[in-house]
Amino acid sequence: MTLPIGELARKTGVKVPTIRFYEQIGLVTAPPRTEGNQRRYGQEDVERLSFIRHARELGFEVDDIRELLAMSAEPQASCHSADSIARNHLKEIERRIASLTALKGELTRMIEECGHGRICDCRIIEALADHSQCSGEHKH
Amino acid sequence: MTLPIGELARKTGVKVPTIRFYEQIGLVTAPPRTEGNQRRYGQEDVERLSFIRHARELGFEVDDIRELLAMSAEPQASCHSADSIARNHLKEIERRIASLTALKGELTRMIEECGHGRICDCRIIEALADHSQCSGEHKH
DNA sequence: TCTTGAGCCTCTAGTGGCTAGAGGTTGTAG
DNA sequence: CTACAACCTCTAGCCACTAGAGGCTCAAGA
Known part of the structure; x- marks a missing residue:
């Protein structure tokens, strides 16, 4: 084959x-x-x-x-590193989901307010700039 | 400042x-x-x-x-003429959350099934190989 | 006031992970 | 045996940075 x-x-x-x-x-x-x-x-x-x-x-x-x-x-070897590679990845993904959820909330709010003809005081930037102060390590 | x-x-x-x-x-x-x-x-x-x-x-x-x-x-502009931009972003964000959530589930499962022992019992690698046959369409 | 050195400047080239295209060769169905 | 899709190599391009060379600035201390 x-x-x-x-x-x-x-x-x-x-x-x-x-x-x-x-x-x-x-x-x-x-x-x-x-x-x-x-x-x-x-x-x-x-x-x-x-x-x-x-x-x-x-x-x-x-x-x-x-x-x-x-x-x-090398199936005899320990799977510790496989596990940690996957775990690191999972953490990253969880962080992303949380942030996207925040952004989604903000966009939804904006769209709704627009629909009701209100003044759109836009807080898109604040929604995502928030985490700015939690600086620190950012690999890759 | x-x-x-x-x-x-x-x-x-x-x-x-x-x-x-x-x-x-x-x-x-x-x-x-x-x-x-x-x-x-x-x-x-x-x-x-x-x-x-x-x-x-x-x-x-x-x-x-x-x-x-x-x-x-320009929040005014987005209220009247460009709120489709916001909606598009919202859709995109929802898609992203959905796919990240799926990944999260998969990674979590992988990690749980990994018995922290040897590679030969570790399901992470198998899990990654699993979907091999589900070929078909792959966008972007 | 002068010196020192960390931090700034511009510029070019390299990175990862592909993707596109030119220009030529191979393998198989009819 | 021919046509043509699929293969080959090679170079260059893409995005979003990142690194390094070589030189200039600014503020704190002597």
Whole structure:
């Protein structure tokens, strides 16, 4: 069961140029080629690439994914880092949800007041500028 | 109360070169300068920039932020002619909250199922591989 | 008043994670 | 055996920064 790159793309939802790009940066290994120099992939590649796509959709960075892939290759090792990568991610996502909810409230209020013909004293900026003072660490 | 760029950076959590970059692309207006050509900012700039940082963290693109800023500057206009802009943003925000909530659920499940033991029992990696077959349409 | 050095200035180039396009080659269906 | 979709490599572009070189400013201390 060997697939050309286009088939792999179709099966995984990762675009052809992106697959080549992933090969270039070493996220996927270079597959064997035909006589005519075309890539041919196997089932493993479908799985690996699906994994990558899914992780990317969840917002993991390429370096995180590299780590996760390395871990999955060594099943004896402890899963502590996988766990902490995921936990960090979760925290970030929770923070985002909270902020978006605040912004949503503010926009909703504005739209409603506009509908009632009131003066729109807009507080969009305050709604989001609020957290400004909780400065501190901002990685990546 | 006039601040040099470094102070503004400290107060807002936006890095100095990023502030200059924002000025360059017209996201913030060029502030007055000292005799010696150094930027001096006021309190408004702190708020505006905090807002920008926050909005960026929420994943809004620079062009979206430009619109949001314009809305907040002219609330009258948004009442009468541009409240569709607000509505569009609201829709976008709701979509985002929904998808982040889904991610959160998925990550939470992954983390819970990870027994904190060995990779071979850890479900994080499997969870990421799972959706592999649900190919199909993937927007943007 | 003068000096020192942290902080400011501009400019160019590099980063991540793709995406687009030019220009040429291969593989397979008819 | 031919047509043509799909493949190949290579370069350049995108967004939103980030880093570094090389030089100038400003305020606090001697």
